[in-house]
Amino acid sequence: MKNKKRMTVFKYTGLIVGCLIVVSCQQPKKQVIWQSYSGDPIIEQKVDSVLSLMTLDEKIGQMNQYSGNFASTGAVSDNQSGEYLKRGMIGSTFNVFGADHLRMLQEQNLKYSRLKIPMLFAADVIHGLETTFPIPLAEACSWDLELMEETARAAAEEATASGVAWNFAPMIDIARDPRWGRVMEGAGEDVFLASAVARARVRGFQGISDYRDLSKPNTMMACAKHFVGYGAAQAGRDYHSVDVSERSLYDTYFPPFEAAIDEGVTSFMTAFNDLNGVPCTANNYLYKDILREAWGFKGMVVTDYTAIMELMHHGFARDLKHGAQLSLDAGIDMDMISEAFVTHLKELVEEGKVSEKQIDVAVSRILEMKFLLGLFDDPYRYFDAERQKQVVMSEANQSLARQAAQQSIVLLKNEGKLLPLSTDQALKVALIGPFVDERASLNGEWAIKGNRSRSVTLREGLEAKYKGTGVQFTYAKGTDLPLLDRSTMKASKDNQPDERGFAEAIKVAKASDIILVAMGENFHWSGEAACRTDITLPGNQRELLKALKQTGKPVVLVLFNGRPLDLSWEAENLDAIVEAWYPGLMAGHAVADVLSGAVCPSAKLVMTFPRNVGQIPIYYNAKNTGRPFDAKAPSDYKSSYIDVDNTPLFPFGHGLSYTTFEYTNIMLNAESFEQGEAITLKADIVNSGDYDGTEIVQLYIRDRVASITRPVKELKDFRKVALRKGETKTIEFTIDEALLSFRDRNLNWTTEPGEFDIWLGTSSNDESNHFVISFN
Ligand code: BGC
Numbered sequence: 001m002k003n004k005k006r007m008t009v010f011k012y013t014g015l016i017v018g019c020l021i022v023v024s025c026q027q028p029k030k031q032v033i034w035q036s037y038s039g040d041p042i043i044e045q046k047v048d049s050v051l052s053l054m055t056l057d058e059k060i061g062q063m064n065q066y067s068g069n070f071a072s073t074g075a076v077s078d079n080q081s082g083e084y085l086k087r088g089m090i091g092s093t094f095n096v097f098g099a100d101h102l103r104m105l106q107e108q109n110l111k112y113s114r115l116k117i118p119m120l121f122a123a124d125v126i127h128g129l130e131t132t133f134p135i136p137l138a139e140a141c142s143w144d145l146e147l148m149e150e151t152a153r154a155a156a157e158e159a160t161a162s163g164v165a166w167n168f169a170p171m172i173d174i175a176r177d178p179r180w181g182r183v184m185e186g187a188g189e190d191v192f193l194a195s196a197v198a199r200a201r202v203r204g205f206q207g208i209s210d211y212r213d214l215s216k217p218n219t220m221m222a223c224a225k226h227f228v229g230y231g232a233a234q235a236g237r238d239y240h241s242v243d244v245s246e247r248s249l250y251d252t253y254f255p256p257f258e259a260a261i262d263e264g265v266t267s268f269m270t271a272f273n274d275l276n277g278v279p280c281t282a283n284n285y286l287y288k289d290i291l292r293e294a295w296g297f298k299g300m301v302v303t304d305y306t307a308i309m310e311l312m313h314h315g316f317a318r319d320l321k322h323g324a325q326l327s328l329d330a331g332i333d334m335d336m337i338s339e340a341f342v343t344h345l346k347e348l349v350e351e352g353k354v355s356e357k358q359i360d361v362a363v364s365r366i367l368e369m370k371f372l373l374g375l376f377d378d379p380y381r382y383f384d385a386e387r388q389k390q391v392v393m394s395e396a397n398q399s400l401a402r403q404a405a406q407q408s409i410v411l412l413k414n415e416g417k418l419l420p421l422s423t424d425q426a427l428k429v430a431l432i433g434p435f436v437d438e439r440a441s442l443n444g445e446w447a448i449k450g451n452r453s454r455s456v457t458l459r460e461g462l463e464a465k466y467k468g469t470g471v472q473f474t475y476a477k478g479t480d481l482p483l484l485d486r487s488t489m490k491a492s493k494d495n496q497p498d499e500r501g502f503a504e505a506i507k508v509a510k511a512s513d514i515i516l517v518a519m520g521e522n523f524h525w526s527g528e529a530a531c532r533t534d535i536t537l538p539g540n541q542r543e544l545l546k547a548l549k550q551t552g553k554p555v556v557l558v559l560f561n562g563r564p565l566d567l568s569w570e571a572e573n574l575d576a577i578v579e580a581w582y583p584g585l586m587a588g589h590a591v592a593d594v595l596s597g598a599v600c601p602s603a604k605l606v607m608t609f610p611r612n613v614g615q616i617p618i619y620y621n622a623k624n625t626g627r628p629f630d631a632k633a634p635s636d637y638k639s640s641y642i643d644v645d646n647t648p649l650f651p652f653g654h655g656l657s658y659t660t661f662e663y664t665n666i667m668l669n670a671e672s673f674e675q676g677e678a679i680t681l682k683a684d685i686v687n688s689g690d691y692d693g694t695e696i697v698q699l700y701i702r703d704r705v706a707s708i709t710r711p712v713k714e715l716k717d718f719r720k721v722a723l724r725k726g727e728t729k730t731i732e733f734t735i736d737e738a739l740l741s742f743r744d745r746n747l748n749w750t751t752e753p754g755e756f757d758i759w760l761g762t763s764s765n766d767e768s769n770h771f772v773i774s775f776n
Contacts, residue, residue: 061089068096088113102163118379132450138581152204179236181530184562188606226271405590420597444582445527461588478505526562659689
């Protein structure tokens with residue numbers, strides 16, 4: 001009988017659909033106990049028919065996920081994956097790549113899986129597979145949703161050709177604390193922008209129509225992570241507890257996840273942290289009440305890495321078995337690494353502590369994804385060595401990486417229009433700093449398969465750009481980047497760079513017209529578990545800057561880093577600052593494009609740069625308080641510090657250009673409106689400067705009086721407008737009731753009549769174009 005079933009189920013080549021329908025017709029009609037993602041009755045029937053043939057062990061195996069440290073035979077070093085593989089009990093593996101390698105793994109899996117259920121391969125393709133795009137925080141600074149969709153699309157092209165059909169991205173945690181190392185993976189502090197970015201990235205990975213796009217060989221499942229509040233870790237320390245109000249969840253941390261669902265995201269990942277006392281990985285409120293019931297999410301949920309096991313460290317589960325029970329109860333479908341489900345679920349069913357029905361639901365969700373991806377039709381469909389050769393690191397992807405990096409670079413300061421350094425002049429440039437030749441860090445921490453030896457350094461980019469021109473470079477490193485001692489996970493004291501290189505750097509600087517300094521954070525200093533309490537430039541880089549400043553030459557600082565830094569000294573003392581973030585593969589070329597003026601910088605910050613760590617969390621859309629500080633009329637007992645201003649060093653939305661933009665003819669077609677109506681805001685944006693350029697026009701709104709205290713302003717819309725020198729374009733915004741709405745005391749959406757401030761500007765602190773409207 002077993003053999004017969006196997007033959008019936010496992011004929012992918014064209015016959016599978018027919019066979020499965022036959023199987024399900026032959027079986028007594030099984031009650032459907034799960035709600036499918038696709039809502040497609042044929043898929044539901046297929047899932048049902050496979051499920052009905054599975055033993056309990058086989059079902060539990062589908063809920064088991066490993067990281068890919070398989071040897072070719074399936075043996076592994078530190079877990080039971082080899083054993084479970086031989087029993088056909090692995091549903092998914094991540095961190096394994098390559099069409100040929102994965103074909104081999106799939107063959108192994110199918111050899112052992114009685115029902116020949118294909119394995120699903122996953123990976124963290126956070127900002128490109130081999131073609132590394134800028135880190136997500138940087139890309140978000142482009143405010144270019146189409147571009148972000150395109151880079152996600154290109155990442156999916158490369159990943160799927162290399163065997164990976166499930167992406168652990170996008171990371172959509174709102175983050176307002178730059179001490180936290182993972183701010184580099186998200187889209188910054190703002191709910192509106194981050195939600196739009198979440199949508200763009202989901203579209204890019206999964207395709208743009210609906211679940212049917214998933215069946216294409218070049219699209220992949222996206223995963224909204226980490227649900228939820230991970231970015232609000234106390235004191236900016238990774239994995240730390242999160243204690244936020246329900247209001248904060250609804251107003252700040254939930255919206256990007258709701259947006260991802262709305263865009264059709266197929267999977268969610270839990271967060272490591274506990275949320276208001278309950279670890280997310282076993283949080284019924286989050287996964288049952290909110291995700292499944294309130295939002296109707298029908299895709300699958302995977303834990304974060306060993307998160308079930310960590311329930312014990314949280315002091316929430318007595319042991320791994322208890323953890324398995326708690327997380328299954330919360331609605332988790334797949335266990336990443338902990339081996340909690342695969343070790344204990346059967347026992348828990350036998351003891352009556354969990355039901356087989358719960359397991360069926362989880363497995364159905366997993367099987368549905370495998371059907372939607374087309375894995376049952378052809379389990380080898382993503383292992384396309386030919387396509388891999390064509391798309392991975394293709395010319396098109398590399399040029400997209402350059403474009404994305406150009407669009408992500410933020411010009412923070414440009415005193416006296418020192419930049420750009422045009423190619424048609426005679427200029428001696430001293431090129432100084434540890435990032436001039438740094439290659440490995442340019443991709444940032446999460447460059448999964450990005451070859452760190454291929455990224456273009458700053459020096460290479462500059463030399464290519466200025467070759468044959470009158471601009472000459474002389475070089476001195478000056479100092480080193482302090483590294484991380486991986487054994488202690490500390491910035492080792494013995495490892496601190498010394499000042500031996502300063503003298504040479506000063507000599508080179510003195511003999512030049514201008515000093516171009518490249519500094520930042522080694523990539524291990526910014527990313528998961530890379531949190532800092534001091535967010536100034538690491539090591540003695542600031543000391544070197546001070547020494548260079550003493551030469552009296554103009555200093556341009558180019559930064560490569562993954563978080564907003566404390567640049568208080570730099571902003572006051574240096575002439576120009578360029579925030580390049582970790583730009584990825586084409587780093588040096590893109591920075592040279594911007595420094596030379598071949599590309600006019602247009603990016604705008606998506607996270608506030610504080611004046612010091614004491615201001616954190618600092619974000620533009622805070623509340624006014626009952627005692628707001630007024631810098632124009634300072635007085636005692638106000639909400640302020642005595643040792644630093646309330647204002648940020650660089651605000652959200654800030655970013656300079658080489659050209660200038662004027663906002664003229666700003667017109668509102670009405671000053672008040674009622675329910676069902678809308679106001680149109682029009683403005684002419686003029687490029688009045690000397691370069692072709694792009695302006696990001698930002699619309700902010702403040703609700704003056706409401707039944708819930710409202711932020712001092714909120715981003716509600718924006719336009720990215722490309723303008724040639726002298727060109728004018730008219731832009732238009734619609735202000736309707738939805739734009740003024742907020743969640744009331746019961747967390748229901750409402751719009752209350754009253755007055756609203758409107759600002760149209762180049763940054764969140766630009767209040768030059770201010771209007772007041774009313775909603776009646
Ligand atoms: C991270 C996740 C990631 C997972 C698998 C975890 O440490 O928190 O974001 O997807 O590892 O690599």
